[in-house]
């Protein structure tokens with residue numbers, strides 16, 4: 128532990144000159160963390176049913192330069208991926224996340240021409256396919272969780288990123304995403320990386336003109352599958 | 355913190371005559387403000403969210419010691435390390451030690467103003483560790499040996515042809531006859547050049563937009579994806595963050611995130627907002643093996659409990675400079691400090707001392723636009739005034755200003771004399787200007803060089819006021 132720890136903390140305390148007792152302050156902090164109350168939630172998604180949320184998500188995704196396709200079943204994913212790659216003139220290869228929803232996709236039956244491999248990326252994959260934890264309709268934001276089923280490298284190294292999600296994963300707000308994450312993992316337990324992704328990579332660093340594909344994916348394709 | 359703030363005035367004069375800079379600033383002026391306006395209007399609750407964002411930070415700052423302790427505990431629980439650093443030197447040494455322990459030769463860097471503040475790149479280079487900036491704007495200014503001129507758009511002072519020149523000068527391994535006319539080709543070239551650097555780097559250094567006490571996470575908000583590659587691929591991820599970045603919960607971060615991107619770039623949400631929590635887990639397929647948070651004070655703890663505490667709410671969105679007429683006119687480099695624009699002229703004196711930086715709080719027209727757009731409702735003009743008062747109290751203002759104010763005060767304390775002085779001078783000015791605008795005035799060519807001084811209308815304010823009061827009574 129660095130020697131400045133107590134010096135910094137003491138300085139903060141003496142500068143603050145708080146009138147509240149140490150105990151009151153500690154209780155306030157512990158309670159706030161434990162309760163993690165929501166602040167004001169924008170009205171934008173209030174009252175929307177599932178269909179309304181999915182529609183809003185699609186609008187918002189497109190507004191941030193994603194392409195979107197709706198599918199009836201998970202079994203339609205391989206053909207949809209093959210079609211996307213063909214339309215974009217991309218090689219028929221895909222690196223997919225070892226995610227339980229993806230590992231049993233009927234590739235050889237529905238899209239035999241696509242060469243599929245599984246695992247993290249080391250930088251030589253053009254296209255990736257991943258699942259996600261949730262999709263936030265409010266701003267078209269996908270929440271992706273790292274872990275054995277979700278290598279983070281697949282979200283950033285490939286040129287083209289395809290994300291599969293079920294309609295039931297579409298939520299209104301970030302706060303709903305945190306709650307479902309807590310429910311899944313236990314309180315205050317985060318994956319090593321939680322990526323909130325809103326559109327493909329972009330930069331405005333040259334004369335404020337926006338270009339896609341600065342360092343991360345140049346395109347982000349979202350497949351929304353009915354439950 | 356070192357600054358060249360004293361040179362603001364001469365820098366500003368040079369900047370006004372610098373054609374490429376003026377052309378670049380002309381382009382930035384409109385884009386940012388329009389986009390921010392549309393984004394703010396596009397969210398009904400935007401103004402209320404600003405109030406809440408302010409309240410969240412106020413509460414956190416009032417309990418800063420405890421939230422930092424809570425954050426530290428969670429980082430450790432997740433297998434990470436927290437290094438408390440009182441000043442830049444301690445932070446630099448801490449970072450170097452982590453690099454040395456890993457035999458690191460190169461470090462990739464995500465965009466981080468804190469590492470600019472502690473001048474980390476120079477220091478690492480001197481110690482045989484090569485820092486590679488990966489944000490496109492930061493990469494460009496690193497090639498040029500410059501400092502950022504904007505806190506979120508570091509190369510905003512440059513035009514495309516200047517970037518092309520730099521790429522040709524540095525990327526000599528690429529064919530000379532390649533076409534770089536399209537800005538798109540510059541983006542692609544940077545992507546290609548930096549790709550291998552991410553993979554080869556031993557350590558990745560990023561800043562943090564937030565630290566979350568509830569979970570022990572650090573958060574970065576980016577658009578390019580460079581920060582994520584920087585923190586995912588190397589053996590170790592070092593987060594360099596100042597004390598005030600902490601917020602209590604994920605919910606609190608979410609609220610502030612709703613105003614951050616909208617204020618900064620006019621986006622509803624930035625492309626990548628990533629919460630990093632500790633090093634790679636046993637069953638993770640990727641991620642860094644070590645996770646370090648370097649917590650930097652560097653003068654901030656002394657701002658608590660003072661009239662400058664509110665400045666610690668700043669989330670570095672850049673809206674204040676995007677809307678500042680002084681910044682638009684002279685660009686960021688004129689300020690001679692890491693932090694520029696309205697937030698810079700308040701923060702820099704607090705970190706570097708008013709003695710060296712007294713000129714900065716005067717770099718304002720007090721138009722108030724910065725405060726009007728600041729998502730954290732920081733009263734920037736008020737704090738600039740506090741600094742001016744301090745500058746005056748400490749006898750740091752230039753002699754001419756001090757004598758001028760003393761001269762004025764002499765009359766102001768003697769109302770009769772004041773009235774006489776004003777009315778005779780009004781008459782004299784009228785004579786001098788011969789009823790027309792005044793084009794030249796002895797010792798006042800600082801004013802008349804650039805614009806005419808209108809001739810006084812006739813009566814003084816006090817005379818008019820008196821007449822008005824009379825009129826009101828009758």
Ligand code: SF4
Nearest residue numbers: 668669671672674728
């Ligand atoms: S002072 Fe306000 S407007 Fe300026 S960078 Fe900080 S938060 Fe943004």
